[in-house]
Amino acid sequence: MTRFRTLLSDLMHADRHADRVVPPTGHTAWLTLFTAGAMTFLAVFALALSLASGRLADRWADALARTATIRIAAPPDQMEVQIRAVLDVLATTPGVASARALTDDEQRALLEPWFGPDLPVESLPVPRLVELIEEDDGYDAEGLRQRLAAEAPGAVLDDHTRWRRPLVIAAGRLRLLGWASILLIGGTMAAMITLAANASLAANAQVIKVLRLVGARDAYIVRAFVRRFTLRALAGAAAGALAGMIGVALLPSADAAGGFLTGLGFTGAGWLLPLLLPPLAALVAFLATRTAAFRKLKELT
Amino acid sequence: MRIESGGVLGNGVRHVRASEGCAVIAFDNVAYNYGGGELLSEISLRLAPGSFHFLTGPSGAGKTTFLKLCYAELLPTAGRVALFDRDVRGLSRDDIAHTRRRIGVVHQDCQFLDHLPLATNVTLPLTVSNREPDVRDLTDLLQWVGLADLADALPPSLSGGERQRAALARAVIMSPDVILADEPTGNLDWEMSLRLLTLLVELNRMGKTILVATHDLNLIRQAKAQVAARVLRIRNRRIQLAGADL
Ligand SMILES: Nc1ncnc2c1ncn2[C@@H]1O[C@H](COP(=O)(O)OP(=O)(O)O)[C@@H](O)[C@H]1O
Ligand SMILES: [Mg+2]
Numbered sequence: 001m002t003r004f005r006t007l008l009s010d011l012m013h014a015d016r017h018a019d020r021v022v023p024p025t026g027h028t029a030w031l032t033l034f035t036a037g038a039m040t041f042l043a044v045f046a047l048a049l050s051l052a053s054g055r056l057a058d059r060w061a062d063a064l065a066r067t068a069t070i071r072i073a074a075p076p077d078q079m080e081v082q083i084r085a086v087l088d089v090l091a092t093t094p095g096v097a098s099a100r101a102l103t104d105d106e107q108r109a110l111l112e113p114w115f116g117p118d119l120p121v122e123s124l125p126v127p128r129l130v131e132l133i134e135e136d137d138g139y140d141a142e143g144l145r146q147r148l149a150a151e152a153p154g155a156v157l158d159d160h161t162r163w164r165r166p167l168v169i170a171a172g173r174l175r176l177l178g179w180a181s182i183l184l185i186g187g188t189m190a191a192m193i194t195l196a197a198n199a200s201l202a203a204n205a206q207v208i209k210v211l212r213l214v215g216a217r218d219a220y221i222v223r224a225f226v227r228r229f230t231l232r233a234l235a236g237a238a239a240g241a242l243a244g245m246i247g248v249a250l251l252p253s254a255d256a257a258g259g260f261l262t263g264l265g266f267t268g269a270g271w272l273l274p275l276l277l278p279p280l281a282a283l284v285a286f287l288a289t290r291t292a293a294f295r296k297l298k299e300l301t
Numbered sequence: 302m303r304i305e306s307g308g309v310l311g312n313g314v315r316h317v318r319a320s321e322g323c324a325v326i327a328f329d330n331v332a333y334n335y336g337g338g339e340l341l342s343e344i345s346l347r348l349a350p351g352s353f354h355f356l357t358g359p360s361g362a363g364k365t366t367f368l369k370l371c372y373a374e375l376l377p378t379a380g381r382v383a384l385f386d387r388d389v390r391g392l393s394r395d396d397i398a399h400t401r402r403r404i405g406v407v408h409q410d411c412q413f414l415d416h417l418p419l420a421t422n423v424t425l426p427l428t429v430s431n432r433e434p435d436v437r438d439l440t441d442l443l444q445w446v447g448l449a450d451l452a453d454a455l456p457p458s459l460s461g462g463e464r465q466r467a468a469l470a471r472a473v474i475m476s477p478d479v480i481l482a483d484e485p486t487g488n489l490d491w492e493m494s495l496r497l498l499t500l501l502v503e504l505n506r507m508g509k510t511i512l513v514a515t516h517d518l519n520l521i522r523q524a525k526a527q528v529a530a531r532v533l534r535i536r537n538r539r540i541q542l543a544g545a546d547l
Contacts, residue, residue, distance in 0.1 A: 020417065020421075217429075
């Protein structure tokens with residue numbers, strides 16, 4: 001805890017003297033600024049991807065996990081009997097919360113895209129659909145299939161799980177990939193800033209030597225470098241985050257269909273998350289520079 | 302010379318402190334080599350607080366090397382060096398930094414921070430110890446070394462002599478216990494050399510321990526007229542106390 005407080009005070013402590021003793025160095029400054037900016041920009045998209053795939057996984061899991069349909073194909077005269085039989089079976093199946101036959105209107109709505117609005121559903125030999133809603137624990141699909149085969153030979157259980165599960169898993173993986181990308185981006189930024197800090201320290205070897213000779217402690221010299229790199233990273237990351245957020249905001253907004261790509265964005269309080277990236281980038285720069293500087297100082301003097 | 306009346310150089314008449322009787326710098330059978338043959342060997346000596354020493358010897362004899370051993374820029378390859386009664390091998394990096402604040406060094410090559418003006422360079426030892434320089438003290442000091450007009454000049458624009466005087470100013474601004482000077486008059490004319498010597502003698506009277514590496518025998522003679530200075534000579538890798546025949 002004390003260590004953490006020292007870290008913070010090092011970061012916050014406005015020591016203009018310590019800052020000035022190190023000459024401003026051109027290219028490492030730009031490298032840090034650019035790296036922090038570019039990496040944060042990428043991190044905003046990775047974050048958006050993670051959040052969107054997370055939402056998608058939840059939505060699919062929610063919407064699909066609870067329903068299944070039973071398709072009944074039978075001659076028109078037997079249809080009502082079979083529907084009745086199916087509903088009876090479902091009523092006594094453990095794990096099924098409720099079940100109901102879709103109305104003619106609902107069926108017409110489902111078929112309309114293919115056959116137009118005036119389809120006489122009642123008189124056509126199209127299969128009729130029964131929708132069931134399962135309880136949290138689910139039901140035994142195989143057992144239900146066997147009972148249906150016995151009671152209503154024309155009924156087929158379509159439980160969605162076959163294609164639902166891989167989709168939910170894919171969305172979950174996508175979310176994981178998003179988070180992994182953010183970690184990789186953070187690691188890359190730490191590595192780049194470490195390189196830049198080392199270059200800057202090496203370029204200032206003479207300055208460091210003079211400072212050591214007049215009695216400067218390592219912590220004093222380190223602070224001068226760390227403050228610079230932290231502030232630069234903060235500035236670069238702020239610009240990168242802003243650009244990334246504008247980029248995400250300019251994506252087409254989520255439409256009613258809720259397609260995945262159009263859902264790629266932040267919603268509500270989610271917009272606050274990318275704002276956390278610049279301080280995080282500054283922290284990464286702070287730790288990377290500090291570690292590099294203490295190590296390099298021992299090498300140099 | 303107003304320097305004596307307090308200010309940056311004279312903390313009153315603060316004579317030697319509690320460490321009286323002990324050595325400020327003590328070498329015990331010290332040897333040093335840069336990886337090749339032995340450059341210095343079997344060196345045992347003690348610089349008492351408040352003493353004034355010259356170190357002479359031909360170029361390449363190891364004067365600069367000896368001084369570097371005295372402020373822990375180099376560690377002995379054999380034997381033991383103690384600064385203020387602490388073995389340098391036992392000092393952490395922070396300890397070394399703190400020790401150097403008590404030792405003012407005029408380096409032979411006078412290294413400065415080239416991007417900062419002279420005045421800032423002179424006050425650098427205060428800055429890095431988080432102490433605020435006193436503007437009046439600084440003005441006095443710069444005036445005394447004849448650099449008052451150059452306070453805002455950048456080090457690369459200074460002549461060799463100006464750099465040496467600036468280095469001296471920087472070495473004494475902390476009012477250190479010990480002052481080590483490596484050929485401090487190398488680039489100075491005789492008049493300036495004498496002024497610098499007078500300053501060193503003055504500091505010595507205030508109780509500072511002084512060690513000056515030089516091969517300027519005239520300077521040594523001049524000093525001996527003013528102060529009880531002893532002369533150490535490097536010969537055949539050893540350091541001897543020179544006789545009075547200088
Ligand atoms: N960093 C170094 N590496 C190797 N040899 C060195 C180094 N510094 C000095 N020397 C050698 O050590 C010898 C003594 O140097 P120095 O102490 O500077 O002598 P002086 O100050 O008496 O002229 C010289 O021969 C010099 O070449
Ligand atoms: Mg020398």
